[in-house]
Amino acid sequence: MSTSYSTLTPLQLTAGAGLMENEGLKVSANLILSIDAYDVLLPVGNVILLGASATGNVGNSNVHIPILSNVTIKALESMGANSCPTLGDSLPVAYANAFGNSNVQGFTNFLESTANSYLPSADLTIFAQLFAQAQSYYQLTNQFINSTVNSQTYLANTFTNTNNMVTGEITSVNVCTPEFAQDLANLGSLINLNNLNELGTPSALVKQLALLGGISSTLAITFAAHGVNLDTVLALNDQNLTVSGPDQKAMYTAMLNITNENGKLAEILQVFGIRNSLPPSVVGPTSAYVDQTVTIYVTGGIPKTSFNWISRSTNPAGAVSAGYTFDSSGSCTFIISESIAGTYYWDWTFMSSGFSGIYTVDIQPVNSLPAPPPPPRKPVATAGQTPLNINSMADLLNPYVLFPNSFQTLTVTDINNVSQSIYINSDGTVNSTLLRVLPPTALRSTA
Amino acid sequence: MTAYDKLAQIIPPDQALANKALAVSLQQVSGIARLSLPAFANAVSSIQTMYGLPLVNAQTSPISQATANYWLSFGGGTGNYGTINVSDVIGAAAGIPYTQNFNDIVATMSTMDLTYLNLIYTTMTDCINGVYSTGITNEVIIPPGLPAAGTYVSIDSAMYTGLIPAANTEIGHLTVVYPTQTAQLNNSWVVMVAHLENEFSLQADSTINFGQYVAHSKTAMYGFIFGLPNYGQDTSIGGTAQYIEAVADTSTLTGQAIVGSMRQGQINTALTASGINTSNNPTIIPNPKPAQAVLTPAQYPYPQPKTT
Numbered sequence: 192m193s194t195s196y197s198t199l200t201p202l203q204l205t206a207g208a209g210l211m212e213n214e215g216l217k218v219s220a221n222l223i224l225s226i227d228a229y230d231v232l233l234p235v236g237n238v239i240l241l242g243a244s245a246t247g248n249v250g251n252s253n254v255h256i257p258i259l260s261n262v263t264i265k266a267l268e269s270m271g272a273n274s275c276p277t278l279g280d281s282l283p284v285a286y287a288n289a290f291g292n293s294n295v296q297g298f299t300n301f302l303e304s305t306a307n308s309y310l311p312s313a314d315l316t317i318f319a320q321l322f323a324q325a326q327s328y329y330q331l332t333n334q335f336i337n338s339t340v341n342s343q344t345y346l347a348n349t350f351t352n353t354n355n356m357v358t359g360e361i362t363s364v365n366v367c368t369p370e371f372a373q374d375l376a377n378l379g380s381l382i383n384l385n386n387l388n389e390l391g392t393p394s395a396l397v398k399q400l401a402l403l404g405g406i407s408s409t410l411a412i413t414f415a416a417h418g419v420n421l422d423t424v425l426a427l428n429d430q431n432l433t434v435s436g437p438d439q440k441a442m443y444t445a446m447l448n449i450t451n452e453n454g455k456l457a458e459i460l461q462v463f464g465i466r467n468s469l470p471p472s473v474v475g476p477t478s479a480y481v482d483q484t485v486t487i488y489v490t491g492g493i494p495k496t497s498f499n500w501i502s503r504s505t506n507p508a509g510a511v512s513a514g515y516t517f518d519s520s521g522s523c524t525f526i527i528s529e530s531i532a533g534t535y536y537w538d539w540t541f542m543s544s545g546f547s548g549i550y551t552v553d554i555q556p557v558n559s560l561p562a563p564p565p566p567p568r569k570p571v572a573t574a575g576q577t578p579l580n581i582n583s584m585a586d587l588l589n590p591y592v593l594f595p596n597s598f599q600t601l602t603v604t605d606i607n608n609v610s611q612s613i614y615i616n617s618d619g620t621v622n623s624t625l626l627r628v629l630p631p632t633a634l635r636s637t638a
Numbered sequence: 639m640t641a642y643d644k645l646a647q648i649i650p651p652d653q654a655l656a657n658k659a660l661a662v663s664l665q666q667v668s669g670i671a672r673l674s675l676p677a678f679a680n681a682v683s684s685i686q687t688m689y690g691l692p693l694v695n696a697q698t699s700p701i702s703q704a705t706a707n708y709w710l711s712f713g714g715g716t717g718n719y720g721t722i723n724v725s726d727v728i729g730a731a732a733g734i735p736y737t738q739n740f741n742d743i744v745a746t747m748s749t750m751d752l753t754y755l756n757l758i759y760t761t762m763t764d765c766i767n768g769v770y771s772t773g774i775t776n777e778v779i780i781p782p783g784l785p786a787a788g789t790y791v792s793i794d795s796a797m798y799t800g801l802i803p804a805a806n807t808e809i810g811h812l813t814v815v816y817p818t819q820t821a822q823l824n825n826s827w828v829v830m831v832a833h834l835e836n837e838f839s840l841q842a843d844s845t846i847n848f849g850q851y852v853a854h855s856k857t858a859m860y861g862f863i864f865g866l867p868n869y870g871q872d873t874s875i876g877g878t879a880q881y882i883e884a885v886a887d888t889s890t891l892t893g894q895a896i897v898g899s900m901r902q903g904q905i906n907t908a909l910t911a912s913g914i915n916t917s918n919n920p921t922i923i924p925n926p927k928p929a930q931a932v933l934t935p936a937q938y939p940y941p942q943p944k945t946t
Contacts, residue, residue, distance in 0.1 A: 196919040198864065202899045207863035209892025211856065216893070219884045222733030225740035232747050233755065238762045242797065245766050258766060263798040267762075270802060271809035277743055277823035278755060278809045282831060289835040298827075302730055302834060308848065309731040310885060316855040319862040321728060321846060326878070328844035329722035332712055339709040340719050342700040353695050354688045360666040362687055372683035375675060384678060385671045387664050388639035391649060391657025439648045464676075588649055590656045601656075603663035613659045621652040625659050629642070633658045636641040 213315045218306040226299050235270070235280040239297040242267050268296060351604055363604050370597040377579055378593060379464025391588055393442035394434040401428045405462030409455055417445035446584035457497065457516070459584055466491070466521065466579075473539055476566040478553040485527050485552065488569045489539070492517035499540045506533030521579070524569065529554040591619035606630055714840060716876060725876035726833075727840045732884035734876055735833060739826040746822050750812065758785045758805045765796050863899075870900025871907060 199207075209215040230236055243264050246255035259267070271279030272287065280297040282289060295301040310318045346356070354362040365371035380403060382390065389395035400406060406427045415424045418441040426432045434442070449455045475487035492498060498517070503510040517523050529535060532554050540547040555563070579595060586592040591614065594601060601613040605628035615622045626634065645654035664670055670678065688695040713720020725734035761784050764770060770778045776792040785808075786800030813820040852858070869878035879900055887893035902918060909916055 197922040198919065200867070200899065200902060200918040201920070202895050202902055202918075203863055203866055206866060206892055206895035206899050207859070209890065209895070210859055210863060214892045215887055215890055215896050216885050217887045218731050219733035219737060220887075221884070222730075222737045222740070225733070225737045225744065228744045229740055229747075232744060233752060233759065234763070235759050238759050238766070241763060241766050247793075258793050259797060260794050263794050263802070266798060266802045270805045274806075274810050274813050275820045275823055276831075277747075277827040278752075278812060278820075279805065283824070283828055286828075286831045286835060289831060290838065298831060302736060302830070305834065305837075306730040306733075309728050314853055316858045317848070317851050317853070318731075319858040320851045320855060321848070322724070323858065323861055323865075324844055324846050325724055325727040325841070328840075328846075329715065329724065329727060332843075333715075333717070333721045335709045336713050336719050336721050339701065339706050343706055346700055350698075350700055352688075353691075353697050353700075356700060358685050358687060359668050361682055361685060363666055364660075364663045365682075366687065368682050368685055368687060372679050375679035375682055378675060378679075380675050382675050384664065384673050384675060387661040387671070390661040390664075391645055391654060392640050393648065436644060436647060443649055585649075588657070589653050590660050591653070601660060601663070603659040604666060611659070613656050613663075621656045622659075623655075625655055626642075629659060629662055632639065632641065633662050634642045636644050 210315060210319075213312060216310060216315050216318060217312060218303075218310050222306065223303070226303060229299060233278065233280070235278075236297040236299040239264075239267050239280060240300055243294075243296050348608065351608060351610065355604075363602065363610065365597050365600050365602065367597055367600045370600070371594070374594040374597045377466050379466065381463045381465060381587060381593070392434075393439045393446060393588065394432070396446075396584075396587055397427055397434075397442065398430055398432070400459065400462060401430065403462050405459060407458060410449070410459070413449055413455065414442055414445045417441050417448065419445065443585060443588070446588070449584035450582060456581070456584060459587075460581065463587075465581070472570060473537070473548060473550045474567050474570055475550060476552060476563060478555060478563040479529075479566075480557045480559075480563060481532050481554055482528055482530055482557070483563075485529075486566060486569075487525055487527065487537075487550065488567075489515070489517075489523040489525075490521065490570050492521040492523065498523075499538075501538045502535060503538070504529075504531075504533050504535045507531060532556050603629070714836060714843070717874070722840060723872075723874060723876040724878050724881045727837060727844060727846075729837060729876065729881075730834060732881045734881065734884060736830050739830045742826045743823055746819050746826075750816050750819050752812070754785070755805065755808045755812065758801060758808060761785050762797065762801045762805075765793055765801060768793070770796070866896060866899035867903030867906065870903035873904075 206215060242259050245258040247258050248255060257264075269279070269281045269287070271277070272281040273284045276283045276298070280299055282295060282298060290301070293301065309321060350356060351363060354366065358368075361368065381396075381399065383395065383399045383402065386395055386398070389398075397406070400410075411424050411427060414427070415421060420435070420438050420441075423432065423434055423438045449459065472491055473487060473489050476485055479485045489498070497514050499512065500515055501510060501512045515523050515525065535552050535554060537550040537552075538547070539550060579592070581587065581592060590601065591598050598614050598619060599612075599617060602610045603613060603625070605611050605625075607628060609628070611625060611628060612622050613625070614620060642654055642658045645657065648654070649657075667678075673681070710719060713722065715722030715726040717723055717726075725732060730736065761780065765778065765780065770780050771793065772779055778790040778793055778796040780787045780790070780796060780800065786796070786804040788800060790796035790800060866882075869882050872878040873880070882900060883897055886896045888897060906916065906918065
């Protein structure tokens with residue numbers, strides 16, 4: 192059992208014991224002393240109090256009436272008000288009605304009685320309530336004021352719009368966040384966000400691949416074959432590797448030649464975890480006639496990667512295994528036709544992603560009833576979702592290819608705090624204005 | 639950094655430009671360097687935007703000047719931008735800022751000859767106390783040599799037509815003789831009157847109503863006691879530490895313990911920051927442990943062996 196400690200300390204307990212008995216707090220002694228010093232020099236406050244309270248008898252009766260009329264008391268309370276109220280203990284003319292209906296009777300008297308009303312010696316809990324309420328109010332108010340003041344300064348001159356402010360500037364990159372998110376998700380771990388200064392360089396791509404453990408001998412050989420310096424090739428796994436301009440150029444040339452046709456691209460896409468925007472699925476009819484053409488659609492694969500397809504039938508019993516490759520959009524369509532009636536099960540597994548499932552179709556004798564329902568249509572991506580179409584490793588350096596769903600709304604805030612489109616049309620034409628308005632350090636090595 | 643000029647020699651120039659723009663843009667996202675791409679994708683997919691709120695998104699600054707002015711008008715305190723402290727709301731009891739102003743006033747008045755004005759006020763006191771009443775009806779005779787000497791039908795008349803005008807005349811005379819001093823007096827006096835007026839105004843804003851307070855509220859005082867260490871941490875001018883120190887009656891153990899509790903708040907902050915533990919806080923575990931009540935059984939009974 193852990194020990195729980197009180198938030199009360201011995202000092203607080205000592206203070207509290209007195210406070211509960213109305214001890215320990217009183218109107219500032221220094222204030223009283225200073226008022227007394229004033230009264231000694233000029234006892235006008237005492238005169239006013241005396242005048243306001245003095246009474247006399249009416250004739251021989253015991254009825255007491257004020258000695259001074261209200262008009263006289265008012266005149267007494269406003270001595271020097273329009274010249275030097277200090278010398279008359281009065282309210283300056285401009286403040287004659289400052290305290291509403293309060294019976295002021297000399298400013299010093301009023302101040303002292305006000306202080307005593309805050310800290311009534313007979314019940315300090317009144318002060319505790321007053322203090323708490325005052326504190327609550329000013330703390331809340333100050334939050335509004337300080338937040339307001341800071342709101343005007345904390346972003347300095349970097350404020351662009353409310354969207355960017357509330358989204359942590361994500362909308363300054365792309366205002367169409369669902370499409371942008373989809374593209375980002377499809378890219379797996381392609382981009383190292385801690386190395387954005389090198390975005391677009393072949394060496395940054397290779398370093399990220401190395402970070403994911405994806406440097407293969409095939410890749411190294413390809414680089415070497417296209418003129419990359421052998422020292423560089425041997426150090427591809429080194430995160431501190433500095434690659435010269437000519438070597439990077441040679442790397443890029445090599446990347447243009449790393450395609451699926453020669454079988455090298457699929458492995459790289461798989462390491463990065465690049466995937467299609469369609470969910471993994473196998474769609475086909477649930478039943479068909481013998482010898483009828485059956486179209487089956489497989490979607491959601493990593494482009495250019497392969498998957499297993501194991502077919503098992505119950506009549507006749509048997510199994511056939513085959514490998515297929517997704518196209519550049521991560522889909523695969525194939526057509527079958529079974530000549531023997533029976534139930535066919537296809538266990539499918541995407542080697543690249545590990546997704547798996549079973550597709551079942553009943554092959555029935557021709558013209559048997561009930562007739563097979565109409566076959567399903569080919570799955571299509573949700574509107575606005577264009578599958579990746581990566582044909583070479585060099586495409587991984589091309590934002591236009593990497594962001595097929597969101598490239599048209601990719602933007603950058605320029606040096607004038609203006610949002611600029613990176614692409615100016617649906618053909619992927621890059622905005623040449625950027626050559627003038629990007630930060631100089633991004634444009635020129637010598638900046 | 640590989641700038642555009644270098645990158646454009648490696649990959650196609652348009653791709654190089656797009657990459658540099660994208661990098662610059664992504665780097666504006668706060669904290670992005672700490673994220674993996676999947677984590678960033680997840681964040682992007684989760685956010686909402688100001689879509690469909692054109693007036694909000696048309697703002698050219700985090701808040702408009704009109705909005706700023708609106709909130710700043712809520713101040714009225716003596717702090718920066720009108721921020722408020724406890725002395726602004728209930729400063730009178732602590733003498734903040736009054737004590738200093740009174741001290742200044744007394745110092746200034748000490749350089750002035752106030753003898754005659756004092757004589758007027760003394761005469762007023764005597765008059766009200768009946769010293770000059772003749773006993774004939776309400777008649778009052780202020781003797782020659784004293785301010786406003788003469789015969790009056792009543793004390794009220796002597797005050798209203800004689801002594802009060804005499805005081806006003808003398809005060810006016812003093813402003814002519816001592817223009818600098820009286821100007822200083824007026825400045826200090828107005829500061830106090832204005833501050834007290836502002837206290838009342840802020841109390842109204844705070845909806846403070848003395849009539850609604852509960853007499854002898856123990857819970858209110860508990861709260862005050864609990865808060866002492868925290869009050870000690872507000873050491874700003876007019877803040878809670880200065881205020882409580884001013885009203886603490888340090889001639890008593892209680893008053894000194896109040897101040898000590900506030901200092902303890904600051905000490906704790908300093909020690910906590912340096913990792914040093916204090917022995918300030920006792921445990922709240924009851925000692926001795928309270929006797930435990932016998933409650934209904936809460937476990938299933940194990941079957942008893944059959945007895946024969």
